[in-house]
Structure formats: C-alpha cells, structure tokens
Amino acid sequence: xxxxxxxxxLVAPEPPDVCELAAFPVAVVPYALAALEHRIPKYxxxxxxxxxxxxxxxxxxxxxxxxxxxxxxxxxxRIYRMLDTALYGTDYSVISTDPLVVEPAIEATxxxxxxxxxxxxxxxxxxxxxxxxxxxxxxxxxxxRELGIRDLLELxxxxxxASDTLDPxxxxxxxxxxxxxx
Amino acid sequence: MANSPVIAIGLSFRDRDGNSAKSTIYCVWATPxxxxxxxxxxxxxxxLALSNALLYQIELVYRHTVDSPAEPGLDSTVERKxxxxxxxxxxxxxxxxxxxxxxxxxxxxxYAGIRLDLAGAGALGFADMLLAVDLRTDDNRSFGTTLAAxxxxx
Numbered sequence: 001x002x003x004x005x006x007x008x009x010l011v012a013p014e015p016p017d018v019c020e021l022a023a024f025p026v027a028v029v030p031y032a033l034a035a036l037e038h039r040i041p042k043y044x045x046x047x048x049x050x051x052x053x054x055x056x057x058x059x060x061x062x063x064x065x066x067x068x069x070x071x072x073x074x075x076x077x078r079i080y081r082m083l084d085t086a087l088y089g090t091d092y093s094v095i096s097t098d099p100l101v102v103e104p105a106i107e108a109t110x111x112x113x114x115x116x117x118x119x120x121x122x123x124x125x126x127x128x129x130x131x132x133x134x135x136x137x138x139x140x141x142x143x144x145r146e147l148g149i150r151d152l153l154e155l156x157x158x159x160x161x162a163s164d165t166l167d168p169x170x171x172x173x174x175x176x177x178x179x180x181x182x
Numbered sequence: 183m184a185n186s187p188v189i190a191i192g193l194s195f196r197d198r199d200g201n202s203a204k205s206t207i208y209c210v211w212a213t214p215x216x217x218x219x220x221x222x223x224x225x226x227x228x229x230l231a232l233s234n235a236l237l238y239q240i241e242l243v244y245r246h247t248v249d250s251p252a253e254p255g256l257d258s259t260v261e262r263k264x265x266x267x268x269x270x271x272x273x274x275x276x277x278x279x280x281x282x283x284x285x286x287x288x289x290x291x292x293y294a295g296i297r298l299d300l301a302g303a304g305a306l307g308f309a310d311m312l313l314a315v316d317l318r319t320d321d322n323r324s325f326g327t328t329l330a331a332x333x334x335x336x
Contacts, residue, residue: 026292033265033335040277042320051274051321058275062267065331070292099292 006038011046012053023069036061080106089116153178187211190243191222195235205229211244218242258282264298265335268312270326276319279335287334298332305329 036057045053081102084090088110095101114122129140137148147155157174160167188208196202209221222240230237264283268276288299298305309329317325 026296029293029296030334030336033333034263037265037277037279037335051323055274058267058277061265061277061333062275062331065267065293065297065333067293 006044008044009046010039010044010049010053012049012056017056021069021072024064026067029064032064033061074100077102077106084110085119087120088114089119089122091116150178187244187246189213189218190245191218191225192239192241192243193222193226193229193237194239194241195229195233196238197235203235211246215242254282255284261336263335264332266298266308266332267330268326269328269330270324272324274323274326275330276323276325278325283334286332293333296334300329300332305332 039057040054042050081090081092085092090104092102092104095103114125116122117126126142129142132138133140133143133145133148135148135150137146137151153174157171157178160171160174188211190206190208192204192206194202194204207225209218213221219240219242222242226237226240260281262283263279263281264286266278266280268278270276284304286298286302286304287293287295288297289295300306300309312325312327312329319325
C-alpha cells in the first residue's frame with residue numbers, strides 16, 4: 001500500500017466557507033482529531049495561508065467534538081411528540097435517559113385516531129357531537145338528548161300558536177331563530 | 183540524578199540546499215532572560231565567524247527536569263492524547279495537546295469516553311488557568327481564554 005504523503009505549501013481556500021451538516025459515528029472522532037492534527041504544523045502551509053488554514057482545521061475538530069446531530073434529531077422528535085400529544089393525545093413515557101428511550105416509538109405515519117379526549121382533535125370531536133346532538137337531537141357517543149334546539153323551538157312555536165295569547169312579534173322572532181339555526 | 187535546570191540555547195543554520203542543522207549550548211538557569219538573549223546572539227555571531235551557513239533561528243529553552251519523579255500510573259500511555267480546543271476573543275480556535283489523559287472524559291451520552299467533561303475538576307482548573315495567564319500562539323496571537331471543548335486524539 002502506498003504511503004500517504006502530505007502536501008506541503010498548502011494554500012487555504014478563500015472565504016466564504018460553505019458549511020454542511022453531517023452525521024458520523026462518534027467512535028471515529030479520536031482518529032479524526034489526531035489525523036487533522038497533522039495538518040496543524042506551520043511548515044506545511046503557505047505562510048500567507050497558515051492562520052486561515054489552521055482555523056479551518058480547528059473548526060472541523062471543534063465541530064466533530066461538539067456534535068449536535070443527536071440533539072437536533074432529538075429536538076425534532078420532541079416537537080413531534082408535543083404535536084402528537086396536543087393533536088391526538090398520545091401519552092409518551094421516558095423509559096431511560098441515557099440513552100434516551102421514549103415510548104411509544106415514533107412511527108412513519110400516524111393513524112387518524114383520537115387517543116385522549118383532552119387532545120385538540122378530542123375536544124373538536126366533543127364539540128362536533130355536542131352541536132349535532134344539541135341542534136338536531138342526533139344521538140352521538142357523548143351526547144344523547146332526545147330533542148335538539150330546533151325541535152324545542154318548533155315545540156315552543158307550536159305551543160305559542162296553540163295558545164290564546166298569540167303574540168305575532170314573538171312568533172316572528174321564533175321563526176327567525178329557527179331559520180338562523182338552519 | 184539531581185535536578186539540573188539549565189537554559190538551552192538553540193541556534194539553527196540552513197545551507198544552500200535548504201537543509202537545517204541546530205547547535206545547542208546551555209547556560210545557567212538563573213541567567214536573566216535579557217542576558218540569555220544577549221549571550222545567544224553573541225554566540226551566534228561567533229559561530230557565524232566559523233560557518234558559511236545561514237543562521238536563521240535562535241531559541242531559548244528553560245529546561246527543568248523533575249527531580250526523582252514518582253512512577254507513572256499503570257494505565258498511563260503517552261501515545262493517547264487529549265486535544266484541548268480554546269477560543270480567543272477574535273473567535274479563533276487554538277489547540278493544545280496533553281499526553282496520556284486520565285479519567286477526564288464524559289461518562290454518559292454518545293461522547294462517553296471521548297469528549298472532555300468540561301464540568302470535571304481538571305477541566306475547570308484548566309479553564310481557570312486560561313483566564314489567569316496570557317498564553318500566545320507560535321505567531322504571537324492570543325491563544326485564548328475559553329476552554330471550548332476537548333477530546334481524545336488517537
């Protein structure tokens with residue numbers, strides 16, 4: 001195998017520096033740090049490039065030591081779980097902190113299933129059923145009043161029409177309310 | 183062997199082919215630095231009178247050897263190193279290598295055993311030292327006062 005020979009009189013590229021995000025196995029960090037250290041000595045750089053060239057090398061050493069991808073991915077997962085809990089009511093539990101294990105695991109897709117009535121979708125469903133039952137008297141899972149507001153208004157209107165004390169204004173208003181309710 | 187601190191005076195010469203050679207002599211430890219430089223330049227002049235090479239670098243090294251040192255730790259290995267990364271106020275990153283790191287790395291997380299535990303006593307002491315002294319790079323820039331990271335280098 002040919003021996004790798006470092007280039008001398010290196011000229012550092014001019015700014016701007018384009019940056020990329022990379023995932024890497026942390027186990028390789030010690031080897032990468034040491035390998036990059038071979039590019040630090042002054043004599044391998046063109047004298048005008050020395051400071052900038054070394055800063056480029058140091059910035060990469062710093063980047064692989066500071067990492068951040070795990071934090072970034074975990075922050076994405078945290079946002080997903082927050083939305084999942086808020087929207088669907090999914091209840092997550094931290095099983096361990098090192099490494100962080102949270103259950104249930106995040107799946108590739110999410111079924112349209114309300115997991116808790118206090119979630120946003122759960123409350124929206126509650127409102128939908130309340131309106132259906134309240135307005136029309138439709139029996140739902142949560143509400144089962146026999147008569148809805150429309151039915152009650154019709155009964156009131158009929159009762160008023162049947163009475164001796166007919167009030168045209170009151171009848172007109174009841175008819176108007178019934179019309180507004182659809 | 184008794185400790186014999188000295189100042190080493192290194193004088194580097196270069197020939198027509200770009201080859202270098204260093205001549206090293208010593209003077210007593212207590213010599214004031216200004217006097218040591220005067221001595222070094224004087225010796226350089228005398229050597230140049232005997233040589234047709236180019237004297238291009240003079241360096242003074244204050245050398246102190248620990249007297250009767252203890253035995254190194256059983257798990258010490260100087261091939262293993264820790265790279266300390268320090269930032270200065272110009273947002274430059276500078277590095278310092280310390281051989282044979284002890285139990286100074288993080289013990290949990292994905293960087294366990296690799297990344298310096300910045301909350302550890304050794305790291306905190308190092309960080310305090312950076313604030314207290316004006317370390318320089320080899321081209322006389324500020325080395326830095328903030329210990330930003332450290333990691334095992336193999």
